[in-house]
Amino acid sequence: MAINILMPALSPTMEQGKLSKWLKKTGDSIRSGDVIAEIETDKATMEVEAVDEGVLGSILIAEGTDNVPVNTPIAVILADGEDASAAPAPKAASAAPAPVAAPAVVTAPAALPAASAPASSEIPAGTEMISMSVREALRDAMAEEMRRDETVFVMGEEVAEYQGAYKVTQGLLAEFGPRRVIDTPITEHGFAGLGVGAAMTGLRPIVEFMTFNFAMQAIDHIINSAAKTLYMSGGQMGCPIVFRGPNGAASRVGAQHSQDYAAWYSAVPGLKVVAPYTAADYKGLLKSAIRDPNPVIFLENEILYGQSFEVPKLDDFTVPIGKARVHREGRHVTLVSFSIGITYCIKAADELAKEGIEAEIIDLRTIRPMDTETIIASVKKTGRCVAVEEGYPQCGVTAEIAMRVMEHAFDYLDAPVMRVTGKDVPMPYAANLEKLALPNVGEVIAAAKATLYR
Amino acid sequence: MAGSAAIRSKPASAKTAPKPIEKSSAGPLEFSRDQELSAYREMLAIRRFEEKAGQLYGMGLIGGFCHLYIGQEAVVIGMQMAMKPGDQVITAYRDHGHMLACGMAARGVMAELTGRGGGYSRGKGGSMHMFSKEKHFYGGHGIVGAQVSLGTGLAFANHYRNNGSVSMVYFGDGAANQGQVYESFNMAELWKLPVVYLIENNRYAMGTSVSRASSQTDFSKRGLAHGIPGEQVDGMDVRAVKAAGAKALEFARSGKGPYILEMQTYRYRGHSMSDPAKYRSKEEVQKMREEHDPIEQVRGRLLRGKIATEDDLKEIDAKVRAVVNEAAEFASHDPEPDPSELWTDITL
Numbered sequence A: 001m002a003i004n005i006l007m008p009a010l011s012p013t014m015e016q017g018k019l020s021k022w023l024k025k026t027g028d029s030i031r032s033g034d035v036i037a038e039i040e041t042d043k044a045t046m047e048v049e050a051v052d053e054g055v056l057g058s059i060l061i062a063e064g065t066d067n068v069p070v071n072t073p074i075a076v077i078l079a080d081g082e083d084a085s086a087a088p089a090p091k092a093a094s095a096a097p098a099p100v101a102a103p104a105v106v107t108a109p110a111a112l113p114a115a116s117a118p119a120s121s122e123i124p125a126g127t128e129m130i131s132m133s134v135r136e137a138l139r140d141a142m143a144e145e146m147r148r149d150e151t152v153f154v155m156g157e158e159v160a161e162y163q164g165a166y167k168v169t170q171g172l173l174a175e176f177g178p179r180r181v182i183d184t185p186i187t188e189h190g191f192a193g194l195g196v197g198a199a200m201t202g203l204r205p206i207v208e209f210m211t212f213n214f215a216m217q218a219i220d221h222i223i224n225s226a227a228k229t230l231y232m233s234g235g236q237m238g239c240p241i242v243f244r245g246p247n248g249a250a251s252r253v254g255a256q257h258s259q260d261y262a263a264w265y266s267a268v269p270g271l272k273v274v275a276p277y278t279a280a281d282y283k284g285l286l287k288s289a290i291r292d293p294n295p296v297i298f299l300e301n302e303i304l305y306g307q308s309f310e311v312p313k314l315d316d317f318t319v320p321i322g323k324a325r326v327h328r329e330g331r332h333v334t335l336v337s338f339s340i341g342i343t344y345c346i347k348a349a350d351e352l353a354k355e356g357i358e359a360e361i362i363d364l365r366t367i368r369p370m371d372t373e374t375i376i377a378s379v380k381k382t383g384r385c386v387a388v389e390e391g392y393p394q395c396g397v398t399a400e401i402a403m404r405v406m407e408h409a410f411d412y413l414d415a416p417v418m419r420v421t422g423k424d425v426p427m428p429y430a431a432n433l434e435k436l437a438l439p440n441v442g443e444v445i446a447a448a449k450a451t452l453y454r
Numbered sequence B: 001m002a003g004s005a006a007i008r009s010k011p012a013s014a015k016t017a018p019k020p021i022e023k024s025s026a027g028p029l030e031f032s033r034d035q036e037l038s039a040y041r042e043m044l045a046i047r048r049f050e051e052k053a054g055q056l057y058g059m060g061l062i063g064g065f066c067h068l069y070i071g072q073e074a075v076v077i078g079m080q081m082a083m084k085p086g087d088q089v090i091t092a093y094r095d096h097g098h099m100l101a102c103g104m105a106a107r108g109v110m111a112e113l114t115g116r117g118g119g120y121s122r123g124k125g126g127s128m129h130m131f132s133k134e135k136h137f138y139g140g141h142g143i144v145g146a147q148v149s150l151g152t153g154l155a156f157a158n159h160y161r162n163n164g165s166v167s168m169v170y171f172g173d174g175a176a177n178q179g180q181v182y183e184s185f186n187m188a189e190l191w192k193l194p195v196v197y198l199i200e201n202n203r204y205a206m207g208t209s210v211s212r213a214s215s216q217t218d219f220s221k222r223g224l225a226h227g228i229p230g231e232q233v234d235g236m237d238v239r240a241v242k243a244a245g246a247k248a249l250e251f252a253r254s255g256k257g258p259y260i261l262e263m264q265t266y267r268y269r270g271h272s273m274s275d276p277a278k279y280r281s282k283e284e285v286q287k288m289r290e291e292h293d294p295i296e297q298v299r300g301r302l303l304r305g306k307i308a309t310e311d312d313l314k315e316i317d318a319k320v321r322a323v324v325n326e327a328a329e330f331a332s333h334d335p336e337p338d339p340s341e342l343w344t345d346i347t348l
């Protein structure tokens, strides 16, 4: 029986890819394990191996084709001796044998293509803007700071030769060499401590955690060694170090790999905690973090890595740590969030606008120190506040926001502050449960309406 | 690219040529007819299961991370042939082979990979997190190195209960550099815990070859400072694994404390599903497949020794495929967990 070879998904977040090369041609015999084609995603080029055996009956997608959706038939394998006429004619992707009950992939909240955040005071009027992914913005920020300051170096697992597990450090090894771009063994506690020690002497390490889930191996050094040294040494010795990497849920990677640490680190005096949303903020804040004399926890988001935003074309663009940004103006309700949480707020605000509700979105950007002033100014205007995060509700960042609003703007509130958070459960693997565990746009809309008694 | 001031513990040349797999010094390597056939069947079952899992991943039926065990089958099957009922197994995320070797059902494992209610963790764990109390399989861990302390704890419990069981703790060459491994080694030797540490040296931790991450690349010596004996084993030869495993298990069971076996093996596929594989050559992979494949080795012996005919082996393959296909069928149609499952099993 003829078997369709389908465009494979090669990563949790891949939806389409480029069929860059065929390594077999029609009529070639194929054994299981043979590499038959190469495909490209935004992260990497990868090989497609045959699972079935037979003869390559026909190629349905020519090499060089871009944006081939996952599960599109790309070729047909015939059993030995089978006639090529058994091969189904090339069909549109929709005719592909649909994977039975394929779990709905939790797709990344689509980026507003090159979302333009309201011009902020950080970007001089008339500045040329270029579209750039968060991944590129981070790489450029590190490269610029490494060019500027010889004491800056980056270390972590797979950051050098592999170009970063998520390709964030792409190209840095080639430019700066192995003295400053350093692959470590899998020893988080060890290299985090080593980084802190080096920082105590005045070097400026950027320590990448492959994901922040693995920083739990190192959390003792982050808190006991990095955060407290300045205080314990009576101000003699600080620790200018950046701990960075993807934080929070990715897609279908289960309980041990899907945790949001924003609230954890934000509870610790001595640390600064940054968690941006736009590429411009990723770039400007990472540069500020590297220059900051304190330990900075820089929380990235894997789902945002591939999304593009407008970034100012400036030689030295920085964004101050500790300043929130009004992402969208509105007068009826204030939505406060950070990092990927902003995507829920944007979609909710779009929906609310259809009903005449103008939501103001505040992107915190920095969790610690938290820009209370910007939140309070907005709440004084709208009288209503919804705080949104992917992390847990108990002792979450949203709980902190609600408390600050109570402390500073109680008399201005027309309704209790509401929050939308990840559910109070470890992240499940099953597609349907994972969807339920994360916050969603509907919950943000409902909370906003509740504050408006609608 | 190697600058003179680079942080490198080895000259560049030391990292390229993987050294040949060495033979273990342990006992007789001959397998009986039944042992050869059973090793063949069990290893093939893992291989076919993993190929199918790779296919389902490509179809979007499996999500997230999915680490395949293809190439390493002889390690778990050889150890399985050496262990006694009641001995525990614990490993990392590359765990499908270990579970099948422990006798866990292919359909339950596959349904967990697809995140369905019929999976071993009712869809809540996924590829990296499965457990079976009944089969003494303690997971399924996603944090590199964590299973080493946990597995030492299993051995502590055996010692505490004096139940005669040994804990088999599997971890990778990359994991072997985590600090908790050495904290565990110290306690295990100090308290003479019944544990066998199985370092599955497949030469790479993601994209990092052993020589780029390890100052001591002979993992059998990693316990020397603590006085833990160890040995290197040809992990592609199921007979060598079984012989070394039997010796190590006997050592641990007799109250002499921990034992380390470095299983020299190889993974054919990428680290997880998305792996650009720029860190090794195609020729290197091809050579391992052609010259050291654990299943082909047994197959060759079966045919040469006239223990089985081509037709016999085809029949075994057909049976193995039938089980795997049935598992995939189940895993594709079994419903997702009930939404109420989101809130269960958090605390008792």
Ligand SMILES: Cc1ncc(C[n+]2csc(CCOP(=O)(O)OP(=O)(O)O)c2C)c(N)n1
Pocket (backbone or CB within 6 Å): A157, A186, A188, A210, A214, A217, B094, B142, B143, B144, B145, B171, B172, B173, B174, B175, B176, B202, B204, B205, B206, B271
């Ligand atoms: C503490 C921790 N750090 C990093 C990772 C990411 N990671 C997952 S697997 C892996 C490589 C492990 O290699 P090895 O121990 O050799 O096992 P193998 O994958 O070869 O079986 C890394 C770095 C992790 N899961 N946990």
Ligand SMILES: [Mg+2]
Pocket (backbone or CB within 6 Å): B172, B173, B174, B200, B201, B202, B203, B204, B205, B206
């Ligand atoms: Mg390895």
